[in-house]
Amino acid sequence: MTAPLIVADRAALERLCARISEADRVGLDTEFHAERTYSPRLMVVQIAFHDGAAIVDALAVSDLRKLALALTHTTVVGHALSADLKIFADRFDLVPPRVFDTQVAAAFLGYGMQISLADLVRGVCNVRLSKSQTVSDWSARPFSQRQIEYLVDDVAYLLRLFDALTPRLEELGRYEWVYEECAELGDIERYHIDERRAYLRIPGATRMNRRELGILNELVKLRDRVARERDLPVRYILPDDVVAGLALLKPAQLDDLSQLRRLDAGMKRQLGVAILGAVARGQAVDEADLPERPSRPAAPARDALVSFMSAAIAEIARDAGLPPSLLVPRAALERLAREVPRERANFERTLALQPWRLSLVADPLWKLLSGVGALKIEGYAIGDPKVRLSDESAPQ
Secondary structure: OOOOEEEOOHHHHHHHHHHHHHOOEEEEEEEEEOOOOOOOEEEEEEEEEOOEEEEEEOOOOOOOHHHHHHHOOOEEEEOOOHHHHHHHHHHHOOOOOOEEEHHHHHHOOOOOOOOOHHHHHHHHHOOOOOOOOOOOOOOOOOOOHHHHHHHHHHHHOHHHHHHHHHHHHHHHOOHHHHHHHHHHHOOHHHHOOOHHHHHHHOOOHHHOOHHHHHHHHHHHHHHHHHHHHHOOOHHHHOOHHHHHHHHHHOOOOHHHHHHOOOOOHHHHHHHHHHHHHHHHHHHHOOHHHOOOOOOOOOOHHHHHHHHHHHHHHHHHHHHHOOOHHHHOOHHHHHHHHHHOOOOHHHHHHHHOOOHHHHHHHHHHHHHHHOOOEEEEEEOHHHOOOEEEEEEOOOOO
16 A cells, blocks of 8 residues: 555645545544543544545644545445544534444454454454554654554555455345444434433432432533533543432532532532532422433343343354344343233334344244243253254144
C-alpha cells in the first residue's frame, strides 16, 4: 500500500469525500479519547481503499459532517464497528446504512465472538500487525512515523478480509446471517439512548419504589444535562451511588445534603439547588405517571428454566459451529422464562430474534419447552459426556 494521504484541511477533505462516495466499499477505523469527556472526542479517522489509505486529522479539520455523509454512499468495512459508528451517530446523527463488520463475520466462521483485528489478519492474511501504539496519545501532533504505520495497519487489511471472508460465508450459507447482523449496526436507532429509561442503569434501581424511581429519573436527567453542558463524564458530576443515595434520601433543603458522605462540599455548592429542584420535581409527579418498577430477577424456578434452555442453545450452537451467545442472547431466554408464552406464534414474538436465528432455534426450543423434545446426556459412562437434543415425537 502506498504512503497514506494526510487530510488536514477542508479542500483535502472534500476531495477525499468525493472519492469515498464513488467507491464500492471503504475500510474505516477511528481513534478517540473517551476518558475525560461526556462523549468520545474524535482524534483521527482512517479510510482505506483498495490501493491506499487516508488519515483524517480530526483536530485540524473539526467539521467532519461531509465525511459522515460520504460514508452513507458506500459500503463501510470495519472491525468491531459499533464504537466507531456511535461517534458518528452522536456527533452527526448519521451512520452508514451499509456496513460489514469483520469481527461479526469471523464469529460466524468459528473464530469466536471477540477476535481481535490483529489475530484475524494473522489468521486470514498471514500478516502480523504491530500494536505498539495501542495506548498512544492521539491528541499529540505531528504524528510520529510509528503512529502513522499503526493507523494505516488498522485499515489496510479490512478490504482484503472482506474479500476473503465473504466467499467462505456464502459457501456455508451464512452471508445473509451476517448481513442481518450488520444491518443493525447501520441502523441509527441502535445508537439513540432511551432517556426515559436511563435511570434503570443506576445500581439499586430495581429495589426502589415508584416514588423513588420518579426522583431517580429526575436526578439522572439533571446529571446528564450538566455533564453534556460541561463536556464531562457523568461520573464526574454525580457518581451512581450518590444519585441512588439522593433518590432514597429525598432531600428537601440544603442541610439535608450533609447526610450523604460522598456528596462533597464542591458538589453541594455547585449543584445543591439543582439537586433539590430535581428531587422536588420527582416528588410532584402524579402517582399514575410514576415509572413502573422494573421486573425483579427471576425466581429460582425461572433461573433453572433459563439454565435448561441455555444448555439446549449451547447444543444447537455447537452443531451450527457458532458461539451460543451469538445465537440467542440470555435476555431472550429470560423473557421466555418470565412470560411463558403458550402458543408458537407468541413464543417466536417473545424471542424477538432475527429470521436466521429463529430458523435454527425456534423449532427445537419450542419442542423442548412443549415436552415433545428432550435434552439428554450421552456418553457419560464411557467418560465422553455430550448434551444431546432429541425429538421424542419422531419415529424411533
